Amino acid sequence: MMRAWVLHPDIQTDRDRRAAQPALDEALALAAALPDLSVEGGEIVRLPRAHPGHLFGTGKLEELKTRLAADEIGLVLIDGPVSPVQQRNLEKAWGVKVLDRTGLILEIFSDRARTREGVLQVEMAALAYQRTRLVRAWTHLERQRGGLGFVGGPGETQIEADRRAIDEQLVRLRRQLDKVVRTRELHRAARARVPFPIVALVGYTNAGKSTLFNRVTGASVMAEDMLFATLDPTMRAVDLPTGRRVILSDTVGFVSNLPTQLVAAFRATLEEVLAADLILHVRNVAHPGTEEQAADVEAILADLGVREDVPMIEVWNKADLLPPERAAALAALADRHDTVALVSALDGEGVEALLGMVADALDAPRSRRTLDLPFDAGRRRAWLYEQGIVEDETPREDAIAITVNWTARQARAFHDL
Template sequence: MERALLVCVEWRRDGWEADASLEELAQLARTAGVEVVGTVTQRLPHPHPQHYVGPGKLRELLTMRDQLGYTLLLADDELSPAQLRHLEDALQVKVLDRTALILDIFARHARTREGRLQVELAQLEYRLPRLTRMWTHLSRQAVGGVGLRGPGETQLEIDRRRARERIAWIRRQLEEVREHRARYRQRRRQNRLPVIALVGYTNAGKSTLLNALTGADVLAADKLFATLDPTTRRLRLSDSQVALLTDTVGFIHKLPTTLVAAFRATLEEILDAHLLLHVVDITHPKAAEQAAAVRQVLRELGADRYPTITVLNKIDRLEPTIDPDRLARELDIPTNAVFVSAATGYGLETLRDRIARTLRDIATPRAVQLLIPYREQRLIATLEEHGIISERRYLAEGILLRARLPNSLLPRLEPFLAPSVDDA
């Protein structure tokens, strides 16, 4: 087992103290099978451009290497290729950053071909600009002879070319996956079953909640990123009301942008949902910051306006002296939140009732007027599929529509809502 020293430069102003961020990094390390032997923090206006930490702290890391015998340095930020190279040269140990560690965990937990391809794409895109430090010991391979083009490719150039070719191939494969998922979602919409997506911070209990609500047996483990591949199960809300409940990959503070891009096909399951269940671990000391991190990713995906029920999970683990309602107010949790314990079943019937009522409200048609720009004409097919268009007028700036549409569509149509002619 590798012995790791964790290092964090405290420079961000995002509500996460260094100790809390390092505790999460330690949990990531343990999930990856690494033993944590110590932590180091330093407050700087910004990370040092060469060594991430300042010169004095670098000397301290050298001393701790000899004292603790660590063989791996884990940095709590994404490091530049230069920072990685200079740190390894100075410390003579392996250096990984937070992004590389998360990618390693994703690689361990990917179960399906789609999941493995998405992880490999993220890894390749992360490693491509960092290949230089892997091949600094190799010199250019000369290819002599009359009529030849001169020096041949270095091993570095060969690896870069192969990486780019592999990236292009994976992207083509994932585009096919996206098209397949789109066709599947199209068939699913034809069944007229509402879709609910579970979203939340990693290890908030989404998979346990899916199992508790549907009777499924999806892997639910007390570790980070146990679920990577989306899983959908039927959720019976009453004798006459059935929905589809989808579990999705968990989010995390400082989620690598390469992962968001690589997992686009998976995350699009969220965009197809009528309702989101935002699962929050109410017992976590950083519950508010975790919820904010999830909302930020939803904003990046364009799903921040979707109808959402906040589910405060693990209430069974709260100390008896803690008032859950007061805690929720202190954490700035939405007032429509539902307290549950997915492990014991507490609050699940209340949650079912809330889901059923919300879905009925979402399905209620509403009269709206929309101005659709000509470049967004493809939206009209979606509107015709889900609602009734009673009038359309072609104007210079776009197509003006009067329609009756289910409330579930309105959040994503908000940019196109136009004042009613009657109100003008």
């Protein structure tokens, strides 16, 4: 098992700089999520600025080299972006493998992806990332399974041969992905015919989404104290206290500085959010950086193009980890808002009240409209009846006049048929 050390560069000139200790804690959790690594620890390295060639200054470079050698470290994980030149120079200076934040997340996603599309997309994202790493080796492209090779890859090979191997692999993957996309379109059409609203769980990774999902559905989705425990779509039917049935969807957790390639790589999962009638934003309110995490989630949702008219409920989770005074203050604050619920998914506190809020939010206003359907539009007519929204039907000479009483979601789904 390879011994790893985590470094969080706290660069004073970085405009997006965040609190260093929570950032290091998250980086350590990321590293722990990768199998076959023994994470020995980590540290914050404060830098007045980033050195263009080595990231760290000469003195710090030598200090770290001595410590890494003494602890027999084989892999250094740097919590931030590292250029190809910096990566090459650091590996030569320290005699160890170096992986930046993007590479680490890609490696974790590769290990966790289960659906065919997820596997293909993450491999393509990894190849696009690796193509810029001119000093890396690509023999892992021949693997039938396993990780991406960032951690345990062999030595250097000829750059041009590497690039050619990557380009050929990308062409092959795109062809495979085209076939998978057609299947995805069929799934999307099937979702449009489902007569139940979709409720999507979103949130920062390790916020407790899967624990809440299991609590509400009685399912056994992987729910561990580990970042990115859930990567592929999981959907279950849930009956609300009012008797109304909804589809609950668990999604991949978001994280700050998530590689943009991975947003596309897990489009299959994130499409459930785009199609949702209601979004539950699950937050770990016991985390010191909960506000920053919430801002990251909201930014990614905006990048995905989630419609502003989709209602959202903030689920303040992990209330069981709060000090009593803090829990009481947040409970009082949540009571003053119709779209905030304080819960503990672990012990079930507040979950029933949350389901009641979900039922209220989905009690969407309806509008009445008369549609003129051609006689050959049997599938669309059948869908209207499946939804239970037809009030009247009158045959005419050239069409069928159908009066429906539907929600905005049902109107959108009908027009997408």
